[in-house]
Amino acid sequence: MNQEHLAVYEVFVRSNRGLDHKHVGSLHAESPEHALMYARDCYIRRSEGVSIWVVESTNITASAESDVENFVEPMDDKPYRHATHYVLPDKVNNM
Amino acid sequence: MVQINNEQTQKTQDSLYRFVLGLADDSVVLSHRLSEWCSNGPYLEEDIALANIALDYIGRARMLYQYAAEVEGKNRSEDDLAYSRTEREFTNLLIHELPIGDFAFTMVRQFFLDVFYNLYLEELVKSKDDTVAAIAQKAIKESRYHLKRSEPWIRQLAEGTDESRKRTLLALDELKQVVGELFDMPDWETDLVDSGIAVDRKSLKPAWDKHVQSFFSASNIDVEACQLQIVGGRNGIHSEHLGHMLSEMQYLQKTYPGMKW
Numbered sequence: 458m459n460q461e462h463l464a465v466y467e468v469f470v471r472s473n474r475g476l477d478h479k480h481v482g483s484l485h486a487e488s489p490e491h492a493l494m495y496a497r498d499c500y501i502r503r504s505e506g507v508s509i510w511v512v513e514s515t516n517i518t519a520s521a522e523s524d525v526e527n528f529v530e531p532m533d534d535k536p537y538r539h540a541t542h543y544v545l546p547d548k549v550n551n552m
Numbered sequence: 553m554v555q556i557n558n559e560q561t562q563k564t565q566d567s568l569y570r571f572v573l574g575l576a577d578d579s580v581v582l583s584h585r586l587s588e589w590c591s592n593g594p595y596l597e598e599d600i601a602l603a604n605i606a607l608d609y610i611g612r613a614r615m616l617y618q619y620a621a622e623v624e625g626k627n628r629s630e631d632d633l634a635y636s637r638t639e640r641e642f643t644n645l646l647i648h649e650l651p652i653g654d655f656a657f658t659m660v661r662q663f664f665l666d667v668f669y670n671l672y673l674e675e676l677v678k679s680k681d682d683t684v685a686a687i688a689q690k691a692i693k694e695s696r697y698h699l700k701r702s703e704p705w706i707r708q709l710a711e712g713t714d715e716s717r718k719r720t721l722l723a724l725d726e727l728k729q730v731v732g733e734l735f736d737m738p739d740w741e742t743d744l745v746d747s748g749i750a751v752d753r754k755s756l757k758p759a760w761d762k763h764v765q766s767f768f769s770a771s772n773i774d775v776e777a778c779q780l781q782i783v784g785g786r787n788g789i790h791s792e793h794l795g796h797m798l799s800e801m802q803y804l805q806k807t808y809p810g811m812k813w
Contacts, residue, residue: 463595484596484597485595485596485597486597487708488704490704491704494601494700494701495597495598495600495601498597498600498601498604499597499600499601502604
């Protein structure tokens, strides 16, 4: 089948209550509804998740690898921004 | 008096065995047909989705064969029932055994069956036989999803290109000849309806017709109320296709009886 008319969707799965949706991969689909069903069949068929988001890939605005020098690296030498002195109680699992 | 009761019990057990076996055969045959799309799907995602449905049906078939074997009480296993019986001993309804055809044929069949199983299992969960009711309870969740999946596909095929619409109409023409058998009642199932174990298939027909007709009318396709045309599956009278399918499905067990891995 000609796949040119199929859009690419990014798939995000939340593996458990209390956790965030995580990017797990991408797939082709005819429509957002189909994408959601395919994501169900491709990514959570072994009970890997309780919730799925699908987003058409073209809707994602991404940072560019080539900008890494000014976009990411300036953060490297600022340890005072890290909240290293807080102790997390054991009971707080998913943070 | 005791004698009569025993005969009655035996008859009910026989009916129950044939009833459960028929449902198991329906599931395993459809499952095998769907599995034929594995590696042949129109694209990878749909390939996996169809194989997933095949697995739902194999799960159903296993539960039903296990129960049929238990009811039969002849020390046969689920594998014996699935892999050691001949074509004439298979009692699946014909719609399940037809070759996969093109994608439109597969999806229209799936849609017809999904509508049917949603109605059928909804009733079967009330069965007075606890095991049958429990299997139906598990299966209906799958069938609800299957229908949610086949409906947008049918819409898309019917309203897509001239080619996809043409193929959808051809599939409808072919399938209407065998779909009526879904609502046909063999004697042993009728017996079990009286005792609250089986479902009266005939009673589901108006709702099935209504669902299918209204769904297709939205795409400007008229579907006649389905009629009983070609029958025979429940009595082991099959199309030419089942034998070929079984020879492939049963190949391993016939070549190496009792083989396990």
